Amino acid sequence: MHFLAEELRLPTNGLDYTLLGIYFVVVLGIGFAARRSVKTSLDFFLSGRSLPAWITGLAFVAANLGATEILGMAANGAQYGVYTVHWYWIGAIPAMVFLGLVMMPFYYGSKVRSVPEFLLHRFGPSSHLLSSIIFAVSAVLIAGVNLYALAIVLEALLGWPQWVAIVVAGFFVLAYITLGGLSSAIYTEVLQFFVILAALIPLTVLGLKRVGGWDGLSDSLTSSHGGSFMTAWEGTGIGTDNPLGANWLTIVLGLGFVMSFGYWTTNFAEVQRALSAKNLSAAKRTPLIAAFPKILIPAVVVIPGLIALVMEPALGKPGSGLDYNHAIPVLMRDLLPNGVLGIAVTGLLAAFMAGMAANISSFNTVFTNDIYAAYLKKGRPDEHYVFTARVVTVVGVLIGMGTAFIASTFSNIMNYLQTLFSFFNVPLFVVFIVGMFWKRTTPAAGFWGLLSGTVAAMINYFWFYQAGLIDIPTEQGANFVSSIVAFVVGGIVMLIVTLVTKPKPAAQLQGLVYGTVSPGLQEPPAEGDDAWYRKPALLGWGAIILAAVCYIPFSL
Amino acid sequence: MSEQHNRPDDENPPAAEEMAREVDELERRSNTAARLFDVRRIIGGLFVVYGVIVTIAGILATEEDLKKAQDVNINLWTGLAMLALGIFFLVWLRVSPTVPPPPAEELVREQGIDPHDGGPDSGRTDGGESPGTRD
Numbered sequence: 001m002h003f004l005a006e007e008l009r010l011p012t013n014g015l016d017y018t019l020l021g022i023y024f025v026v027v028l029g030i031g032f033a034a035r036r037s038v039k040t041s042l043d044f045f046l047s048g049r050s051l052p053a054w055i056t057g058l059a060f061v062a063a064n065l066g067a068t069e070i071l072g073m074a075a076n077g078a079q080y081g082v083y084t085v086h087w088y089w090i091g092a093i094p095a096m097v098f099l100g101l102v103m104m105p106f107y108y109g110s111k112v113r114s115v116p117e118f119l120l121h122r123f124g125p126s127s128h129l130l131s132s133i134i135f136a137v138s139a140v141l142i143a144g145v146n147l148y149a150l151a152i153v154l155e156a157l158l159g160w161p162q163w164v165a166i167v168v169a170g171f172f173v174l175a176y177i178t179l180g181g182l183s184s185a186i187y188t189e190v191l192q193f194f195v196i197l198a199a200l201i202p203l204t205v206l207g208l209k210r211v212g213g214w215d216g217l218s219d220s221l222t223s224s225h226g227g228s229f230m231t232a233w234e235g236t237g238i239g240t241d242n243p244l245g246a247n248w249l250t251i252v253l254g255l256g257f258v259m260s261f262g263y264w265t266t267n268f269a270e271v272q273r274a275l276s277a278k279n280l281s282a283a284k285r286t287p288l289i290a291a292f293p294k295i296l297i298p299a300v301v302v303i304p305g306l307i308a309l310v311m312e313p314a315l316g317k318p319g320s321g322l323d324y325n326h327a328i329p330v331l332m333r334d335l336l337p338n339g340v341l342g343i344a345v346t347g348l349l350a351a352f353m354a355g356m357a358a359n360i361s362s363f364n365t366v367f368t369n370d371i372y373a374a375y376l377k378k379g380r381p382d383e384h385y386v387f388t389a390r391v392v393t394v395v396g397v398l399i400g401m402g403t404a405f406i407a408s409t410f411s412n413i414m415n416y417l418q419t420l421f422s423f424f425n426v427p428l429f430v431v432f433i434v435g436m437f438w439k440r441t442t443p444a445a446g447f448w449g450l451l452s453g454t455v456a457a458m459i460n461y462f463w464f465y466q467a468g469l470i471d472i473p474t475e476q477g478a479n480f481v482s483s484i485v486a487f488v489v490g491g492i493v494m495l496i497v498t499l500v501t502k503p504k505p506a507a508q509l510q511g512l513v514y515g516t517v518s519p520g521l522q523e524p525p526a527e528g529d530d531a532w533y534r535k536p537a538l539l540g541w542g543a544i545i546l547a548a549v550c551y552i553p554f555s556l
Numbered sequence: 557m558s559e560q561h562n563r564p565d566d567e568n569p570p571a572a573e574e575m576a577r578e579v580d581e582l583e584r585r586s587n588t589a590a591r592l593f594d595v596r597r598i599i600g601g602l603f604v605v606y607g608v609i610v611t612i613a614g615i616l617a618t619e620e621d622l623k624k625a626q627d628v629n630i631n632l633w634t635g636l637a638m639l640a641l642g643i644f645f646l647v648w649l650r651v652s653p654t655v656p657p658p659p660a661e662e663l664v665r666e667q668g669i670d671p672h673d674g675g676p677d678s679g680r681t682d683g684g685e686s687p688g689t690r691d
Contacts, residue, residue, distance in 0.1 A: 015609070019606060019609065019610075026598065030598060034592060036587075037588045038588075039585065039587035041582065042583060043586050048582075048583060048587065050589035051588075055595055121575070187595045190599065191595075191598060191602065194641065198634060198637070198641075205628070334624075337621035337624050338613065338621070339613035339631040339634075343610065343638075
C-alpha cells in the first residue's frame with residue numbers, strides 16, 4: 001500500500017538520466033540549427049509557410065498531446081471509464097475534419113497569419129483586438145499552468161525541487177523558441193510525438209499483460225465498477241446516473257459540437273501549425289493527418305488509466321495519497337525497468353515542454369503580429385518585428401515561469417483558470433461560424449457576440465455552478481453546460497446586433513465568407529497532390545468513419 | 557520593400573488583399589524552405605542513438621528487470637523498435653531527400669538589400685556559424 005505521494009518516486013538511475021540529457025541536447029541543437037532559417041517575421045511566426053503536411057500534421061496532434069492532456073485523459077479513464085473515448089472520437093475527430101475540409105480554405109487561402117487576424121478582416125479592429133488580448137493572456141497563463149503541472153509531477157517522480165523543474169524546463173523552451181521560432185517548436189513537437197509513443201506503447205503492453213489482457217481488464221473492472229464503466233454510451237440517457245455526470249445530449253452538443261469545435265477550429269496554438277504548411281492542400285491535410293493518430297491515442301492513454309485502476313485500486317480514493325492524475329506515473333513505477341523508464345520520463349518531460357512551447361509560440365505571434373504591429377508600432381521594417389517577437393518570447397516565458405511560482409501557492413485558483421480557458425474558445429467559435437456562413441453578420445455583432453459569450457460562460461461557471469445554483473454532478477458535466485451556454489448566448493446576441501447594425505460591403509468579404517473565393521488567391525495544385533491518398537475529402541471522411549467504427553465494440 | 561506600411565488602421569482597415577500581398581512578399585523573401593534542415597535527420601539520429609542504448613540495456617537486463625516487466629525483455633524490444641524507426645527515417649531521407657527551391661535569383665537580390673535592413677538577428681549572415689547546422 002502506498003500512502004504517500006513520496007512513494008511515487010521512480011527508481012531512475014544514470015541510464016535514464018543519460019537518455020533525458022541526450023534529449024535536452026537535441027532540442028537545443030534544433031533551436032540553433034533552425035536559427036539560420038529565420039530571416040523574415042513569416043519565418044519566425046509561420047515557418048515561412050513552407051512545411052510539408054506530414055510534419056505539420058504530426059505537430060498538430062502533438063501540440064495537443066501535452067503532458068497535462070496525457071496525464072489528464074489517463075486520469076479521466078480511471079475516473080470515468082471508457083466514457084473517456086468521447087473526448088477523442090466525438091470530441092475531436094469531427095471538429096478536426098471540419099477544420100480541414102471547411103474552414104482551412106478561408107484561413108489559409110486568405111493568407112492570415114493568425115486566428116485573430118481573420119477576425120480583423122471579417123469583422124474589424126474591435127473584435128480583433130478583443131480576441132487577441134484574450135488569447136494572449138490565456139496562452140501565457142496556460143503556459144504557466146503547464147509549467148506548474150510539470151513541476152509537481154517532476155517533484156513527485158524524480159524528487160526535483162519545484163523551482164528547479166520550472167527554471168530548467170522554462171529555460172529550454174525559451175532558448176529553442178527564441179532561436180528558431182515556430183520551426184523549432186514544430187520540429188520539437190514531431191520529435192516529442194515519437195518519444196512519447198515509444199514510452200506509452202511498452203507501458204500499455206506490459207500493463208495489459210499484468211492484468212490478464214483486455215478480457216482480464218474488462219472482467220475486473222466490470223465486477224468492481226459495474227458494466228457501464230466499460231461502455232461508451234450505456235447510462236447516458238437524460239436523467240439517468242453515470243460516472244461522467246453528463247447525458248448523451250450534453251456529450252454530443254457540449255463536448256462533441258461546441259467545446260470541441262471551439263478548441264480545434266479556433267485555438268490558434270493548434271491552427272498555427274496548419275497555417276505553416278506549404279500550400280493549401282497541405283494545410284487542409286494537416287488536421288486530417290492528425291486525426292488518425294488522435295483516433296488511436298486512447299489505446300495508449302485511456303487503457304493505461306483503466307489498467308492503473310486494477311493494479312492500484314486505491315487510486316483516487318481519499319487518504320491514499322494517489323489521485324487519478326497519478327495513473328500513468330504509477331504504471332511507470334511498477335512496470336518499467338531502467339532504460340524504457342528513462343524514455344518514459346523523457347517523453348513526459350518533452351510533452352510538458354511541447355505543451356508549453358505551443359502556447360508560447362502562438363502567444364509571441366499574436367502579441368507581435370496582432371497587438372504590437374497592428375496597434376502599438378505600425379509600419380516598422382520586418383526585422384524590427386522579428387526582434388520584437390524574440391523579446392516577447394523571453395518575456396512570455398518569464399511571465400509563464402512567474403505564473404507557475406504563483407500557482408504553487410494558489411493551485412486551486414489555477415485549476416479554475418484552466419477550466420475557464422477551456423471554454424474561452426467557444427465564444428470565438430460562435431463568432432467564426434456565424435460570420436463565416438451568414439454574410440450579413442455585422443462587425444458590431446462580432447464584437448458583442450465574442451464579449452457576451454465569454455461573459456456568459458464565466459457567469460455560468462462561477463456563479464451558477466460554483467455557487468450551486470444549478471445542480472451538475474461533475475466538473476466535466478459543468479464544462480459541457482458552460483460551453484453550450486456560451487454558444488447560445490453568443491449566437492443570440494450576434495443575431496440581435498446584426499439586425500440593428502450595418503453590415504460590411506460584400507466586396508470586402510471576398511474569401512472570408514462561405515461561397516466566396518478571394519480573387520487571385522487560387523494556387524495551382526502542387527505536383528503529386530492529386531494522388532488519391534492525398535485527397536482531403538477521402539482523408540476526412542475516412543477519419544470520421546474510422547472513429548464511428550471504433551465506437552462499435554464499446555456500444556453493443 | 558514597402559510592404560511593411562500596410563498595417564491595419566483603426567478607422568479604415570486595409571482590404572484583406574493588401575495584407576495578403578504583404579504575406580506574399582514575406583513568403584518570397586522567406587528563408588525556411590531553403591535553409592531549414594530536414595526533421596527526418598533529427599528523428600532518425602535520435603532514435604538510432606536511443607535504440608542502441610536501450611537495446612544494450614535489454615541485452616544486459618537483470619532478473620529483477622525482467623520480473624518487473626512481466627517477464628518481457630521490454631528494453632530489448634523497445635530498443636529494437638526504436639532502432640528500426642530511426643533507420644526508417646534515415647532511409648526515407650536518403651531515398652527522397654528534400655529538394656530546396658531554386659532561390660538563385662532571390663539570393664542575388666537579397667544580397668544587394670541586406671546591408672540596408674540588417675536589423676538585429678536578421679539571421680542570414682550570423683546564422684551560418686551556429687553549432688549543429690549541418691552534420
